[in-house]
Amino acid sequence: MSDDAAHAQADQLKQQGNDAYKKREFQQARDLYQQAWDTFQDVTYLNNLAAVYFEEGDYDKAIETCEKAVEEGRERRADFKLIAKAFGRIGSSYVRKEDYDNGIKYLQKSLTEHRTPDVLAKLKDAEKQAAEKARLAYIDPAKADAAREEGNTAFRNGDFATAVTHYAESIKRNPEDPRGYTNRAAAYNKLMALPEALKDAEKAIEIDPAFVKGYIRKSHVLFAMKEFDKALAAIETAAEKDTAQAHTKEITQQFSKVTSSMASSRAGETDExxxxxxxxxxxxxxxxxxxxxxxxxxxxxxxxxxxxxxxxxxxxxxxxxxxxxxxxxxxxxxx
Structure with missing residues (x-):
């Protein structure tokens, strides 16, 4: 059989494989793509075969088939887009296996061969998943508590910049604990980094809307910003949330300070x-x-x-x- 005839026959087998693939008849599709490759060595057939393994969840086999596609493609000087496709599927397979380092590596290789929006989006998603996995692996509430205590010690010693560093570590170790944010807000407040302090106080409230300290800290920051009406609103909310009256003294002192400063700042104001x-x-x-x-x-x-x-x-x-x-x-x- 001539090469042209073999190629034509292989393409027919590939089309039949495509039809089976669309119907999710994966075993039949695999057989047809393999027959196509055996009939004529076009890397497209290997890429299609790998796609079946990928859909079946056999990621190791998909990777193995794509590696063969790259090797055969290099030897036969195949279109670089086919090589890129094989690299892209290797990367996607590793991502599905949660091996993000290799996933990112091969998706980047794919983009080096041929840059497509689809693979670029997959790379960004893989990088995001890898970062999230690393973030979650870093969480350790016990170490968060230890870091927060180190921050408290630095704060008491007046070393507010160091306190910020320790509180940041505490937040990374346990980002769902609002105490790390309110403590860092207090340190930022001392450093007069008021926008950062306000952001942390609001984050603590977002994490736990019932966390009284979040509203108290927010009031202190807004007071430092001379936004007395907002500072008053925050401390009033703190009073509402403090149903156990565990912070009555602190709230009362802050309320008095805010209302006094508000009255002084507005003394003699005309309506205009x-x-x-x-x-x-x-x-x-x-x-x-x-x-x-x-x-x-x-x-x-x-x-x-x-x-x-x-x-x-x-x-x-x-x-x-x-x-x-x-x-x-x-x-x-x-x-």
């Missing part, structure tokens, strides 16, 4: 100055730009009791009113 100051806050701007809420405020000017009714009926309205009360725009009303 109060409004101008409050409108520098993006949250206040958003509330005041809400047409529906503006309608409620206009109604309240004619009927003050209507505002209380809206607040009782709608939690969102109540929150907005509380923001404006703390900002000083609304001078009277329930707190």
């Amino acid at each position: 100055q109060t409004y101008a100051r409050a409108m520098r806050d993006p949250e206040v701007q958003q509330i005041m730009a809400d047409p529906a809420f503006q309608s409620i405020l206009q109604q309240a000017q004619q009927d003050p009791k209507s505002l209380q009714q809206h607040m009782m009926q709608n939690a969102d309205v109540r929150k907005k009113v509380e923001v404006l009360v703390r900002a000083g725009i609304i001078k009277t009303g329930p707190r």
